[in-house]
Amino acid sequence: MTTLFTYTDQQDTRSGFGAGLLELGRNNPDVVALCADLTGSLKMDAFEKEFPERFFQTGIAEANMIGIAAGMTIGGRIPFTGTFANFSTGRVYDQIRQSVAYSGKNVKICASHAGLTLGEDGATHQILEDIGLMKMLPHMVVINPCDFNQTKAATIAIASYEGPVYLRFGRPKVPNFTPADQKFEIGKAVLLKEGKDVSIFATGHLVWKALKAAEALMDKGIDAEVINIHTIKPLDEAAVLASVSKTGCAVSAEEHQRNGGLGDSIAQVLSRKLPKPLEYVAVNDSFGESGTPEELMVKYGLDTADIIKAAEAAIARK
């Protein structure tokens, strides 16, 4: 059994957000944070404690929170809003569309508990449509980092980018494997493993699983390339095309609906510029349910085994 990738600790990506926000607070006086009664869940408590005058508790009123954040940009603040991914997107879509995206406001919409891996709370809280919703908004940047270090780096990076950003992260502790000092470049894919037989494009929690899948594929004699697409929009088209022109087929992997997610973004690039087989690892037109994160990833086809199967299927279609 090949092992190429290891990690030293497991941490939740939301804690990476909390750590990044705290650091921003210390280095950038324009950064303000807003939260809708989920300060602990979003790991914003350290920021609140150190910068109470720059922390705004809105209560359970997400639409109001987005509106206030949009307003605070007028006068130069850089607002970071925090709530669960469902209440950061679907709940407030028109507020984001009109007051943030269309008005071109510099709001960072930071969303925890995305996808199935929040576990037992069930489908009402497990949004699997948020990437699609947000990437459809003109000029919205959509970022889904893969681990603690990358989420922290992304949080810091988006403060220096002028414009609306959707930053998506999650609840469970997952392997923390990207270097702590890695620079986060918005829109720049990260090549994690070179390969020649199939390109696996993964985002968020699926990146680690893609690496594990690549190791298992190696034992089967398949040399997979693994690329971390932490920025779904703008998509690093050049990286997608360079990889697929080498391997001739692709797999997308994400904790999201198949409709409208990362896979569809890659399909768009391939169908326009390089028609090659693409297999999706994503939730197939279904809501989630209660269960442990691990059980859910297996039941809904988002596990390492599913990536392996998809890679083999893509290769077979070459």
Next chain:
Amino acid sequence: MASIHELQRIATQVRRDILRQVHAVNSGHPGGSLGCTDFLTALYFHTLKHTPVPFDMDGQGQDLFFLSNGHISPVFYSVLSRSGYFPVDELKTFRKLNSRLQGHPTTHEKLPGVRMASGSLGQGLSVAIGAALSKKLNKDNTLVYTLHGDGELQEGQIWEAAMYAAAKKVDNLIATVDANGQQIDGSTDHVLSLGNLESKWQAFGWDVLHMDGNNMESVVSTLETAKSHTGKGKPVVILMKTEMGSGVDFMMGSHKWHGVAPNDEQLAKGLAQLEETLGDY
């Protein structure tokens, strides 16, 4: 119809069910569930005109209840099962894979007794108004009840619904607010003060009643009063004073037990305060 004493005995068992459900999966929301136990017990075992079996989604000729603060599913599931909607034994499956007892109540898994998904806060009052209007169109003079958290009232949709119900004289509707003064990040006063709730609801045109939600006699009699106030051109709201964690001493007095499950030792300590009256599942 159950007597006050019987209702109290049922409520004690429901509280045991709540602790055991959340403990088994180390997740879920005991605080608000315990606080609303007396209300839901009185509602399902005394006040509601309802037929648990066979469950009828349309519920014509039956009173309907909508749980808008869906996170207190443990108390809802216990009361539904104990009043016959589904086997009590099914409480074992709470929050587990392939269960009908989802973390927040849903219709997706077809659990009898649930007529609308909830969990994302602030939506239940609008839904209840819809069901109440449907009853009027059907010339069905039964009633629609709801329950909301007090933190939940911070959602704007609640006040859109409140304005609508009064303006359009939806007077077959009895809403209840779990005024426990707590939410996730702290007390409601600390997070975002609700101000004077009585004057707010009155200003919106509602008939406002008060009750002590952890006193069975107060709950039963206030619900009777509320019923007698329906049909008079105004929706009715009951501001129900409760204690988060009511019935388990170490869970009371703060917001800490909003969404945390007891460990083995805490479970034992909690159960010791609650007599097993109807038999554990």
